[in-house]
Amino acid sequence: MSRSVTANLKTKYLVMTKKVIFIILALYTFSSWSYAGGGWPVPKGGFYFKLSEWWLISDRHYTDAGQIDPNITSGIFNTSIYTEYGLTNRLGLVVYFPFLSRAYVNNVVSGTTGDLLIAGDAINTIGDTDIGLKYSLTPQGSIKTAVTLTLGLPLGNSSGGSQQNLQTGDGEFNQMLSFDAGTSFSTKRVTFYTNVMMGVNNRTNDFSDEFRYGLEFGAGFLDRKIWIVGRLTGVESFKNGATAAQVNSTSIFANNSEYTSYGAELSYYLTSKIGFNVGYASAFRGELIFANPSYTVGVFLDFTK
Amino acid sequence: MNIFSRAILWAIVWSFLSCIGDDIIDDRVDPxxxxxxxxxxxxxxxxxxxxxxxxxxxxxxxxxxxxxxxxxxxxxxxxxxxxxxxxxxxxxxxxxxxxxxxxxxxxxxxxxxxxNSTVNNLKERKAIVKTTSSYLLEGDAVLQEMEGGFLKLSLAENYKASTALPGLYVYLTNNPNTTAGAYEIGAVSVFSGAHDYELPSEVKLTDYDYLLYYCKPFNVKVGDGKFED
The missing domain is CATH 2.60.40.1080 (Immunoglobulin-like)
Known part of the structure; x- marks a missing residue:
């Protein structure tokens, strides 16, 4: 999960008495990728740290025809660190590191005899990791813009387990360039913001490149102690990579995936620097992606102010 | 123990508690x-x-x-x-x-x-392969006994299968609901048009009643076809 936009908003609101814009791209993928967001990188020397758990347990998926079909239940749990660090007042370093990623698939048991037909399996590894640089283009404008370059490092396992069907990563090195624009305004009691994001994700190893987009709305209450965020995010595949017909390997799983998802997140600052958040996301259309909702819970440290 | 230590502990425990469960499938067929x-x-x-x-x-x-x-x-x-x-x-x-x-x-x-003589004309069995999922799968198939005693499975020109699934495998089976007990012919490498699979002589023409297409890595049945008697 990317750095909480709410942390950004609170920080900037307190530091500057200006309208603030925060940008976030929350990705809903089964591998729990995430990217940095925010019109402002963290101020020079400041940092934001978040420890979170993200999980998805799925017994159905969107097929290539966009229909929902059942599958044997599988799950993935990512325990991750997300951090942002301000290199300058306009340039920020962003790291997402799932230091424990667990993927499993259930046993298949005969409903007639009770016999074990196909044994389940699980792997525990580190997951694919993202490192990004975010540069604020218009830090002073009323509409804040930023570009982010994210490198997706394939540190996870793309074919684990006895059947090589368990994944904590996709096995490819990708580079994503994204652009964010957003604005915000405040009333006496509530701070609102909205943000749009577009990006192109260049993938290697015969994976299709992707167009990614996102739209986010957020509102802060109780002196910005509580933030409620709603998101619409999506991926459109260019479908210019290999198909299973060309590469008969499980590592090609999730290639040509597409989805549009909605999500919500609630963040609460326990103190001025420590808080927690909970989140939910689910896809309402997709191709070749799990169709069950994902959840996240996390605690964060906010030393950006 | 501060909040982050607790959170790390909770996250790790939660991850490892996500144990492998059982998915029960309806695999009953008529005897x-x-x-x-x-x-x-x-x-x-x-x-x-x-x-x-x-x-x-x-x-x-x-x-x-x-x-x-x-x-x-x-x-x-x-x-x-x-x-x-x-x-x-x-x-x-x-x-x-x-x-x-x-x-x-x-x-x-x-x-x-x-x-006046012993004759066996049963040299082949035909099946119509069809999808049982949302993935494309269709075509005619014939299982033929060849000279030399081995079998050949031939898919006709009208055969089409989705290229989207990884690890699509084809099986011969007597239970189209599962790959348990099935004979694995192999990974599908042709996704449209006519093609053949050569089977070893241990497999007999009447050993199996169904052709089964299955996404092996993700345990998803894609489709099947029943051989005519």
Whole structure:
């Protein structure tokens, strides 16, 4: 999960008495990728740290025809660190590191005899990791813009387990360039913001490149102690990579995936620097992606102010 | 213990508590008893041993007590082990029956002409492959007994399969609900048009009743086709 936009908003609101814009791209993928967001990188020397758990347990998926079909239940749990660090007042370093990623698939048991037909399996590894640089283009404008370059490092396992069907990563090195624009305004009691994001994700190893987009709305209450965020995010595949017909390997799983998802997140600052958040996301259309909702819970440290 | 230590501990415990569970599938099929080596014509005054295969309610072979009979003992005599003797020219029906362990009565019956030579015209079985999922799968298939005793599975020109699935495999099975007990032919590498698979001589024409397409890595059934008798 990317750095909480709410942390950004609170920080900037307190530091500057200006309208603030925060940008976030929350990705809903089964591998729990995430990217940095925010019109402002963290101020020079400041940092934001978040420890979170993200999980998805799925017994159905969107097929290539966009229909929902059942599958044997599988799950993935990512325990991750997300951090942002301000290199300058306009340039920020962003790291997402799932230091424990667990993927499993259930046993298949005969409903007639009770016999074990196909044994389940699980792997525990580190997951694919993202490192990004975010540069604020218009830090002073009323509409804040930023570009982010994210490198997706394939540190996870793309074919684990006895059947090589368990994944904590996709096995490819990708580079994503994204652009964010957003604005915000405040009333006496509530701070609102909205943000749009577009990006192109260049993938290697015969994976299709992707167009990614996102739209986010957020509102802060109780002196910005509580933030409620709603998101619409999506991926459109260019479908210019290999198909299973060309590469008969499980590592090609999730290639040509597409989805549009909605999500919500609630963040609460326990103190001025420590808080927690909970989140939910689910896809309402997709191709070749799990169709069950994902959840996240996390605690964060906010030393950006 | 501060909040982050607690959170790390909780996250790790939560991850490892996400244990492998059980997915129960409905794999029940009707028990079947079938004569596996029927012949069209049997030479008069010769012997032939008929064989039968019983498949239980999950499509697994099981041994049960069989009773053999013919429609006309004056034309053909058959003993409890399926050993038949052709006595006179004519047409008879050879039957076999038994009781499945689950209590159902099972039986099969085939016609046989008694003539001047023994002939078996069953050299192939056809199936229409169709999707049982949202993935594209369609086409005609034929399982043929070739000279040399091996089988060839041929998919026709009208065959099409989705290229989206990784690890699509094709099987021969007696239970189209699962790959358990199935014979794995191999990974699908052709996704449209005519193509063949050569099978080893251990696999017989009447061993399996279904062709099954299955996404092996993700345990998703894609489609099947039942071979005609």
């Amino acid at each position: 079947v008893l079938r004569i596996t080596n029927a012949i069209d014509t049997m030479e008069i005054n010769t012997n032939y041993t008929f064989e039968a295969l019983f498949l239980n309610h999950v499509g697994k072979e099981e041994v049960i007590t069989l009773e053999w009979n013919t429609s006309d003992p004056d034309l053909m005599r058959i003993d409890p082990d399926g050993n038949a003797t052709a006595l006179a020219v004519g047409v008879v029906r050879i039957g076999v029956k038994g009781i499945a362990p689950s209590g159902e009565a099972v039986q099969d019956e085939v016609p046989c002409v008694i003539g």
